[in-house]
Amino acid sequence: MTTVRRHATLEDVARAAGVSRSTASRVLAESGFASPIARERVRDAADRLGYVPNAAARALVRGAGVRLLVAVAGTSPTVLDDSYLDQVVSTTAQVCAPYGLGVTVAWVPLDQPGQLARLADDRAVAGLVLVNTTEALLDVVPRRLYGRTASIGIGSTAVPSVDIDNGGGTSAIVRHLYAAGRRRIAMVTGPAWLACSRRSVEAYRGLLREAGLPVREVAGDFSAARGRSAAREVLHRWPDTDAIVGISDATALGVIDQLRADGVRVPADVAVTGFDDIPLASVTALTTASHPVRRIAAAAATMVLEERTAPPMTMFPSSLVLRESA
Amino acid sequence: MTTVRRHATLEDVARAAGVSRSTASRVLAESGFASPIARERVRDAADRLGYVPNAAARALVRGAGVRLLVAVAGTSPTVLDDSYLDQVVSTTAQVCAPYGLGVTVAWVPLDQPGQLARLADDRAVAGLVLVNTTEALLDVVPRRLYGRTASIGIGSTAVPSVDIDNGGGTSAIVRHLYAAGRRRIAMVTGPAWLACSRRSVEAYRGLLREAGLPVREVAGDFSAARGRSAAREVLHRWPDTDAIVGISDATALGVIDQLRADGVRVPADVAVTGFDDIPLASVTALTTASHPVRRIAAAAATMVLEERTAPPMTMFPSSLVLRESA
DNA sequence: GTGAAAGCGCTAACAA
DNA sequence: TTGTTAGCGCTTTCAC
Numbered sequence: 001m002t003t004v005r006r007h008a009t010l011e012d013v014a015r016a017a018g019v020s021r022s023t024a025s026r027v028l029a030e031s032g033f034a035s036p037i038a039r040e041r042v043r044d045a046a047d048r049l050g051y052v053p054n055a056a057a058r059a060l061v062r063g064a065g066v067r068l069l070v071a072v073a074g075t076s077p078t079v080l081d082d083s084y085l086d087q088v089v090s091t092t093a094q095v096c097a098p099y100g101l102g103v104t105v106a107w108v109p110l111d112q113p114g115q116l117a118r119l120a121d122d123r124a125v126a127g128l129v130l131v132n133t134t135e136a137l138l139d140v141v142p143r144r145l146y147g148r149t150a151s152i153g154i155g156s157t158a159v160p161s162v163d164i165d166n167g168g169g170t171s172a173i174v175r176h177l178y179a180a181g182r183r184r185i186a187m188v189t190g191p192a193w194l195a196c197s198r199r200s201v202e203a204y205r206g207l208l209r210e211a212g213l214p215v216r217e218v219a220g221d222f223s224a225a226r227g228r229s230a231a232r233e234v235l236h237r238w239p240d241t242d243a244i245v246g247i248s249d250a251t252a253l254g255v256i257d258q259l260r261a262d263g264v265r266v267p268a269d270v271a272v273t274g275f276d277d278i279p280l281a282s283v284t285a286l287t288t289a290s291h292p293v294r295r296i297a298a299a300a301a302t303m304v305l306e307e308r309t310a311p312p313m314t315m316f317p318s319s320l321v322l323r324e325s326a
Numbered sequence: 327m328t329t330v331r332r333h334a335t336l337e338d339v340a341r342a343a344g345v346s347r348s349t350a351s352r353v354l355a356e357s358g359f360a361s362p363i364a365r366e367r368v369r370d371a372a373d374r375l376g377y378v379p380n381a382a383a384r385a386l387v388r389g390a391g392v393r394l395l396v397a398v399a400g401t402s403p404t405v406l407d408d409s410y411l412d413q414v415v416s417t418t419a420q421v422c423a424p425y426g427l428g429v430t431v432a433w434v435p436l437d438q439p440g441q442l443a444r445l446a447d448d449r450a451v452a453g454l455v456l457v458n459t460t461e462a463l464l465d466v467v468p469r470r471l472y473g474r475t476a477s478i479g480i481g482s483t484a485v486p487s488v489d490i491d492n493g494g495g496t497s498a499i500v501r502h503l504y505a506a507g508r509r510r511i512a513m514v515t516g517p518a519w520l521a522c523s524r525r526s527v528e529a530y531r532g533l534l535r536e537a538g539l540p541v542r543e544v545a546g547d548f549s550a551a552r553g554r555s556a557a558r559e560v561l562h563r564w565p566d567t568d569a570i571v572g573i574s575d576a577t578a579l580g581v582i583d584q585l586r587a588d589g590v591r592v593p594a595d596v597a598v599t600g601f602d603d604i605p606l607a608s609v610t611a612l613t614t615a616s617h618p619v620r621r622i623a624a625a626a627a628t629m630v631l632e633e634r635t636a637p638p639m640t641m642f643p644s645s646l647v648l649r650e651s652a
Numbered sequence: 653g654t655g656a657a658a659g660c661g662c663t664a665a666c667a668a
Numbered sequence: 669t670t671g672t673t674a675g676c677g678c679t680t681t682c683a684c
Binding site for chain 2: 671675677
């Protein structure tokens with residue numbers, strides 16, 4: 001008898017429960033008053049009818065937005081094709097699901113932080129997660145999104161941040177290298193505009209200077225390809241190098257590969273370390289520092305969803321993961 | 327003089343352009359008629375006011391939905407923590423961005439495909455991308471979403487699919503092994519409920535039978551950890567094995583690692599191959615077959631977004647990537 | 653505690 | 669070609 005069952009609306013639920021739409025709304029949105037009896041009848045009817053609130057209608061009336069924007073600063077759109085970012089986006093999507101919110105990603109050119117304003121100036125954007133955050137990017141977060149923005153990386157008074165203790169992780173690595181007798185320790189760095197990279201580099205420098213050892217830096221970009229060429233560069237410039245600190249696991253893996261291809265033994269001749277502890281680090285026995293990307297991303301997403309004032313900065317520790325490469 | 331600039335609405339644009347809301351709507355939504363003059367004035371006004379259409383309102387009136395759902399079948403929610411899926415979600419989010427659509431991910435228990443109905447029975451869901459698709463899952467796709475659903479894996483008459491030619495890729499691998507003189511070729515398989523895994527296994531079996539060689543299968547699960555234990559199992563059951571075909575790169579890497587740890591030379595004693603060609607496969611010199619996950623995911627997402635009738639099946643080729651492990 | 657009524661911003665008949 | 673008029677489904681004052 002029932003024709004193609006139309007999707008149940010709040011009106012349907014209200015009618016079935018014998019109350020007004022407003023009452024039904026109050027019960028279902030858990031706001032405002034409603035008698036226990038009304039409550040029960042509405043809940044019942046909703047269940048029976050398989051009622052699912054219409055997110056668009058709700059967002060419209062609340063002016064709330066329907067998706068989170070993950071904005072990623074970088075020199076080119078290729079920053080979006082990166083496994084680190086994949087994890088951030090995917091985790092964010094998982095965290096958002098129960099809230100009925102979707103996720104979008106967008107690249108913000110490093111030299112045009114203003115682009116963020118355009119992207120975020122869309123009422124559909126319910127919140128913002130900043131990745132590879134720079135000062136300039138923080139300055140451009142729209143007022144409307146204050147309290148609904150979190151940064152993975154540096155933050156500001158208006159934008160709470162979640163980050164990892166790169167400095168601590170790198171220090172632990174360098175100390176381990178030193179304790180193992182290495183004295184000619186080089187580093188393949190990351191882009192200087194990234195605070196997380198800078199922190200690692202500074203930790204490396206600080207410790208080496210303190211120990212009276214020479215600083216040997218080669219600029220990198222997190223990639224394995226650059227790790228390869230950087231390995232050659234290091235040994236060319238400083239042939240007596242006995243350890244190479246990679247800014248990331250990918251870099252370190254590239255370094256190791258090139259080294260071995262060139263007949264250099266790892267770790268016998270040169271110890272190599274990474275950073276991140278990606279799944280394959282364990283397979284390849286890479287000594288590294290942990291980097292709980294999923295937990296970090298989940299924390300950032302949760303911050304913008306919960307909206308309760310978050311601590312200005314949440315730092316996840318990074319710990320040494322000892323394996324065979326160093 | 328101007329107070330806190332309220333977000334410009336269609337009404338504002340219309341007023342500024344001196345036309346009615348409907349005309350403005352027609353111009354901006356690119357539907358229906360409008361004189362060139364009207365067009366220009368509306369566009370102008372919209373630009374000037376920095377007008378951004380309200381996605382929620384639009385979705386509400388069109389009954390269109392505001393996000394894509396990526397539904398992943400699997401035995402446990404841990405399927406969501408997987409780099410393959412990360413790529414799918416992230417790519418989908420990138421493809422959706424220009425359409426103003428967000429993305430959500432959800433796990434559908436393998437034994438309760440009906441859960442999909444509950445998830446998709448939300449008007450906010452504009453489209454569906456199925457991952458690890460099974461027959462049961464296809465049966466449960468709501469009618470409303472026909473034409474707005476795509477599957478990565480198997481499809482049906484109602485649901486177009488995008489997939490990779492696992493059979494072809496695996497065949498190329500096995501042929502290569504054979505050509506290299508290997509005659510005792512074992513395989514570490516994937517879960518049998520996954521069509522893509524079955525296709526690989528069948529290709530392997532078919533070729534071996536054809537060549538009169540013994541089939542040696544050990545059940546795996548795509549993971550490196552299982553690759554490790556499987557390597558031992560293989561050599562324990564069939565000590566003369568001279569090649570191991572992994573269902574995935576992760577599996578193969580696990581196999582290699584265990585083999586080497588046990589003093590078995592790769593590829594001298596045992597050749598090992600993977601499947602996927604993940605970034606680290608090149609670093610570790612793994613012989614494998616290509617698997618353009620991003621392109622596959624982008625194709626699937628585009629299918630649901632464009633809505634024009636897609637071909638029932640799009641098969642991406644997989645080609646042999648020769649490196650040192652086999 | 654509850655319901656009537658007024659929109660949120662937009663699109664889509666329908667008239668003009 | 670354009671404007672008028674209804675809503676889309678929901679939340680939220682504001683009387684009762």
